[in-house]
Amino acid sequence: MNGGQALLKSLEIEGVEVIFGYPGGAILPVYDPIIDSNIRHVLVRHEQGAGHMAEGYAHATGKPGVCMVTSGPAATNIVTPLADAYLDSVPMVCITGQVALAAIGTDAFQECDTTGITRSITKHNVLVTRAEDIPAAVKEAFHIATTGRPGPVLIDIPKNIVDLNNPDAYFDFTYPDDVDLPGYNPTITPDPAAIEAAVALMSAAERPVLYVGGGVLKARGAEVLRRLAESANIPVVTTLMARGAFPDSHELCLGMPGMHGNYTAVTAIQRCDLLLAMGSRFDDRVTGKVGAFAPDAKVIHVDIDPAEHGKVRRPEVSIVGDCRVVMEAVLDRIEVVGGTSTFADHTDWRQQLSGWQEKYPLTYEPAAPGEYLKPQFALEKLRDACPADTIVASGVGQHQMWASQYWTFDHPYTWLNSGGLGTMGFSIPAAIGAKAAFPDRMVWAVDGDGCFQMTAQELITAAVEKIPIKVALLNNAYLGMVRQWQELFYDERYSQVHFGHELPDYVKWAESMGCVAFRVEDPDEVEVTIAKANEVNDRPVVVEFRCHSEENVYPMVPAGGSNDDIIVHPSQRDEEASS
């Protein structure tokens, strides 16, 4: 079998359903056997799109996303999704073509040092040098990408080892049963002593909070999280990476903490006496000023990556292991010590939290007559018009924060976004990846005008490949988040942030890419337009919501500030001063 056929065969054995890719010189020989493969290939319009589609597929399914591109500029174009997947622990296997081995190091056409460039933004990468090593490289890549803390793995394939005319590129195909990785053995099962210590702290805590991060979703732990929170009566905050890991509608759910988290979620962490960090990593967007973060809390840190323990905050109890396995062990231990009846009472704590929720809900002023739409209003209407299992993908910026704030995430794996790297343009390709995995589910990309202009061309991919996603384009004519910072921290000196509502004409642009497109300016037309968009199932849809330019995201913790200095919505500030 030829190396290229072996690569495809290996991917088939790994259960790959779809490859997001783009052909080119060095990867050409691998594109020949694709014609005969059962695996679907989605031809993207830019390599960055292929990477984000693979991420979206992985976020939504939990299975590794696969992308394939050629060498040189294609490899550098996919650097951004790799970095994105690395920071958000997304399982992904990226295959890049490379110039022939003999040409490596000669500055050959479309040559770049792909493994060198991607070393610090992949969980692992490898340059395969012999055709017969391809099956083991694929086996190891999928193993590494999906076990322990998931992440992207890159396989760089020189052209000569897949060349149809090279006799050395042929070998007898066998797929290995095992991987040979003596240095790789992630800890899944926690240390029982740490579990005992954790339950002891939990039983004594009067003001506990479960600080849930993306690790719970990666561990498929949403169901056991719910059992744990309910049995121990512990309120839950879900970080930007964990929206949907715990139902927003649940009475114990406090929503999102962090820089644009709601007042109650942020303040609950600040005032808690026990912070149960579950698959979360004390990111600066959550902690604000680290020295002032959760000052009264003892910390139990659960994470599968040992390096996260003590990186930012030294925990009282450190539990290395898979979040789901750990939570099950905690529940078992609670059983052993006689259940939660002896746990400290949380009634006062719950009442305090409800008081804050009542006093400081998320809020915005409705648009005055004649004004453009409030983006929060558009999102509320969209949320109410979509099925509960709708998948929402978001770009990066104000619209991302509003989507996270105003959507009700009651199911895991319904929220796809770029949390760690903050990659503008993530939403459209990520939504396509998710829709390719779940053609029967509704998938909405919530996008801003800045983000839309970065990756909109993938709507052509969606149209041609019949992957009918829907895009809610919140067009506020500005790079809104940057504008907000310039308003608040740069004396309203607006530098290079104005895009304008009119140019481009988003409706014409979307139509030219094979989409159905609508523009909404009047609040009264929002619902009816969303209803029309939701009825389109054969083509992608873009709804341009003409939004107010000066709307800010609140609450807000200024960068580097303490979470205690949270700035609430202007309408809530007097009340705060008098309390």
Add this chain to the structure above:
Amino acid sequence: MTGGPAHRTIVVLVEDKAGVLARVADLFARRGYNIVSLAVAPTNDTRFSRITIVVDIESAPLDQIVKQLFKLINVVEIAELAPADAVERELLIATVEAPKESRNQVVEIVDIFEGKILAVSADRLTVSLDGRPSKLDDFEVLLGDYSIVDLQRSGRIALPKIGREVPRLRAVG
């Protein structure tokens, strides 16, 4: 070179695969950890190489450095070697100015330290010394009186003392 209290020696057993040294070096660079010295060579098992790194723990806590190293797929084992538990060796070679008037004094220093003279010219000597890193430090100071033209140290290599328990650092905990 042998360092004060802020320097610690870790021995990293790695799979002998292409690019593994670059992975280790990249990790130190990316996370802002300082390497004081680094020596790498094959071991008696052809599958593995051993990298001896003297790290500056003022730049980052040792346990973070170790945990981040463990995240590299090709890193198999890491041990910290405290000086009391380890046999440490290093090699120094130096070319020093040694005109007639001072040549005997240089030779005398080399003799006292049981070093070797590797090359001689009319007014220079190239000398070598191997031994404990602290001994090399002393040697280097004394040679300094005679105008060093060039000096190269190998970086230390180390093994646990026979029969001494060395903490095998685990990625867990």
